[in-house]
Amino acid sequence: MPTYNPPLRDMQFVLHEVLQVSEELKAMPAHAETDADTLNAVLEEAGKFAAEVTFPLNISGDTEGCVLDKKTHEVTTPAGFKDAYAKYVEGGWAALSCDPQYGGQGLPFVVNQCVYEMLNSANQAWTMYPGLSHGAYEALVAHGTDAQKKTYLPKLTSGEWTGTMCLTEPHCGTDLGLLRTKAEPQADGTYKLTGSKIFISAGEHDLTENIIHLVLARLPDAPKGSKGISLFVVPKFMVNEDGSLGARNPIFCTGLEHKMGIHGNATAQISLDGAVGTLVGEPNKGLAAMFVMMNAARLGVGNQSLGLTEVAFQNALAYAKDRIQMRSLSGPKAKDKDADPIIVHPDVRKMLLTAKAYAEGGRALQIFCTLLLDKEHNHPDEKVRKDSGELVALLTPIVKAFITDNGHISTNACMQVFGGHGFIKEWGMEQFVRDNRINMIYEGTNTIQSLDLLGRKVLGNNGASLKKFGKLVARLVEEEGVNEKMAEFINPIAGLGDQLTKFTTEIGFKGFQNPDEVGAAAVDYLRVAGHFVFGYLFARMAQVALREIAAGNTDPFYVAKLQTARFYFAKLFPETATLMRTARAGSKVLMDTDAALA
Numbered sequence: 001m002p003t004y005n006p007p008l009r010d011m012q013f014v015l016h017e018v019l020q021v022s023e024e025l026k027a028m029p030a031h032a033e034t035d036a037d038t039l040n041a042v043l044e045e046a047g048k049f050a051a052e053v054t055f056p057l058n059i060s061g062d063t064e065g066c067v068l069d070k071k072t073h074e075v076t077t078p079a080g081f082k083d084a085y086a087k088y089v090e091g092g093w094a095a096l097s098c099d100p101q102y103g104g105q106g107l108p109f110v111v112n113q114c115v116y117e118m119l120n121s122a123n124q125a126w127t128m129y130p131g132l133s134h135g136a137y138e139a140l141v142a143h144g145t146d147a148q149k150k151t152y153l154p155k156l157t158s159g160e161w162t163g164t165m166c167l168t169e170p171h172c173g174t175d176l177g178l179l180r181t182k183a184e185p186q187a188d189g190t191y192k193l194t195g196s197k198i199f200i201s202a203g204e205h206d207l208t209e210n211i212i213h214l215v216l217a218r219l220p221d222a223p224k225g226s227k228g229i230s231l232f233v234v235p236k237f238m239v240n241e242d243g244s245l246g247a248r249n250p251i252f253c254t255g256l257e258h259k260m261g262i263h264g265n266a267t268a269q270i271s272l273d274g275a276v277g278t279l280v281g282e283p284n285k286g287l288a289a290m291f292v293m294m295n296a297a298r299l300g301v302g303n304q305s306l307g308l309t310e311v312a313f314q315n316a317l318a319y320a321k322d323r324i325q326m327r328s329l330s331g332p333k334a335k336d337k338d339a340d341p342i343i344v345h346p347d348v349r350k351m352l353l354t355a356k357a358y359a360e361g362g363r364a365l366q367i368f369c370t371l372l373l374d375k376e377h378n379h380p381d382e383k384v385r386k387d388s389g390e391l392v393a394l395l396t397p398i399v400k401a402f403i404t405d406n407g408h409i410s411t412n413a414c415m416q417v418f419g420g421h422g423f424i425k426e427w428g429m430e431q432f433v434r435d436n437r438i439n440m441i442y443e444g445t446n447t448i449q450s451l452d453l454l455g456r457k458v459l460g461n462n463g464a465s466l467k468k469f470g471k472l473v474a475r476l477v478e479e480e481g482v483n484e485k486m487a488e489f490i491n492p493i494a495g496l497g498d499q500l501t502k503f504t505t506e507i508g509f510k511g512f513q514n515p516d517e518v519g520a521a522a523v524d525y526l527r528v529a530g531h532f533v534f535g536y537l538f539a540r541m542a543q544v545a546l547r548e549i550a551a552g553n554t555d556p557f558y559v560a561k562l563q564t565a566r567f568y569f570a571k572l573f574p575e576t577a578t579l580m581r582t583a584r585a586g587s588k589v590l591m592d593t594d595a596a597l598a
């Protein structure tokens with residue numbers, strides 16, 4: 001059976017020692033009172049909740065899955081899920097970073113981020129029920145009417161109701177412009193929605209008395225394509241004036257998908273048979289409104305893979321110290337045993353360190369990015385808000401795709417550490433691989449994230465946002481450029497920064513002549529950009545570790561951090577050279593292959 005220990009020390013390192021989060025929060029009136037002790041206390045309690053309440057339900061939830069009663073359209077979640085959710089609501093966890101005006105605790109997003117990393121490690125499938133509500137909450141805060149806010153936000157804040165996002169239809173996933181669900185205006189100002197949605201996460205369940213669906217649909221006179229999509233809020237049960245539940249709205253779960261992983265989460269086929277909804281935001285501007293939810297969800301999906309990378313690493317490490325097979329190539333290490341523990345073998349170490357580096361780099365990036373989100377929303381200086389928002393937009397596809405791809409590499413490597421036992425269900429490792437796999441697909445596949453990064457966020461503004469990030473790197477290079485001890489961390493990022501500028505210009509130029517060049521380079525480009533960001537963060541982490549060691553701090557944490565950073569720069573970061581080479585190989589070798597694919 002797997003185990004899980006919340007990585008509180010590493011979180012605190014990134015929060016307090018690398019990013020000085022409490023100092024940053026002091027500058028924001030809404031969070032000025034949130035000091036390091038408060039953050040640490042919340043994370044400690046959240047860690048207990050994850051390890052003691054939801055983690056024990058991870059394997060059983062995977063085995064049992066969800067069950068649909070086709071007559072009532074009701075879904076039963078795996079045993080224990082409902083009780084765990086009740087404890088989550090009772091503990092006030094749903095309200096953590098929601099606005100106090102809706103009953104929230106008003107804590108910064110950066111705390112919620114760390115809480116959710118632990119929940120995802122413990123049980124991704126369970127965590128998706130409350131997780132999706134955050135996006136629905138944010139979309140309604142940004143675009144809801146006063147009446148919608150009053151009706152839905154307090155209950156989403158408390159967690160008494162959950163939210164969903166209903167975009168996908170059988171014939172339309174990536175290309176939402178194709179969607180067909182219709183919304184007919186009614187005399188009373190509401191709309192009746194008719195259509196079919198598929199793959200709706202947490203689309204039906206027994207955890208809460210009401211479910212609030214955010215649904216994309218078309219008005220009768222809507223233009224074709226993505227400019228004719230509107231957003232509606234459609235509750236499972238209508239809500240009366242006094243807040244009590246009214247009639248059952250005809251939005252029904254008609255089937256559950258049988259899938260590779262996240263079995264404990266209900267992936268629902270949803271039928272809307274004249275379901276009553278109200279418009280969110282302006283007609284035909286639904287995609288823009290939904291993007292509030294989608295952006296939040298993209299950061300959340302990166303966090304899912306971060307959680308799985310961490311828990312897979314912890315278990316693979318424990319196993320590698322315990323399992324004995326063969327002798328070390330450089331002579332026996334555990335002479336009292338019949339063989340050495342497998343951790344002595346270089347390749348086993350490589351697999352473990354890969355997962356460790358991707359967990360620590362991913363954590364640093366997630367916290368870095370969420371702190372920017374806090375600044376975007378709450379910093380008093382308009383320029384800081386604007387710059388932070390721009391960086392969050394740039395980093396969002398990297399968080400989503402780079403961390404989930406790394407999660408794939410890491411959970412597989414950790415399963416491999418177990419040899420044949422990794423493939424066997426009881427160890428729990430194959431579940432981490434299966435659960436992680438969807439993270440590369442939903443919320444826009446990782447290819448779509450790459451196109452978003454290269455096409456819109458980099459070339460779309462002539463590299464302005466990338467330059468903004470580049471300035472942070474340049475500042476660090478300037479600060480540490482003469483420090484010999486930092487050379488092994490600074491030189492690679494300084495070098496990649498120069499190469500990335502040339503590489504971007506080159507693709508931009510080729511793409512101008514032939515847009516397929518952008519499509520052919522995008523996935524490789526995102527990985528290079530991901531390493532640029534990770535490299536910067538690892539250099540900052542190494543900087544802190546070196547300072548502490550130089551000051552005489554003997555905590556082995558800092559030595560470990562340095563060794564992980566060294567491994568990262570020596571063994572993972574250099575793939576950027578190959579990636580740039582394959583990207584430069586261009587689109588012709590792909591697009592002139594009709595005979596090969598015939």
Ligand SMILES: Cc1cc2nc3c(=O)[nH]c(=O)nc-3n(C[C@H](O)[C@H](O)[C@H](O)COP(=O)(O)OP(=O)(O)OC[C@H]3O[C@@H](n4cnc5c(N)ncnc54)[C@H](O)[C@@H]3O)c2cc1C
Pocket residue numbers: 165166167168172173174175198199200201202259267438441442443444445446447448451519
């Ligand atoms: C378990 C699960 C949960 C989900 N949860 C939700 C949910 O809660 N709400 C919701 O609305 N949806 C949800 N989805 C749907 C999910 O977001 C979509 O499956 C995903 O966006 C991809 O759409 P698709 O499956 O239609 O694939 P397609 O759009 O058909 O794509 C197929 C392939 O073509 C590629 N492709 C498509 N267009 C391009 C392009 N322009 N350039 C390059 N490559 C391209 C894709 O990257 C992909 O590899 C869920 C799906 C699953 C499996």
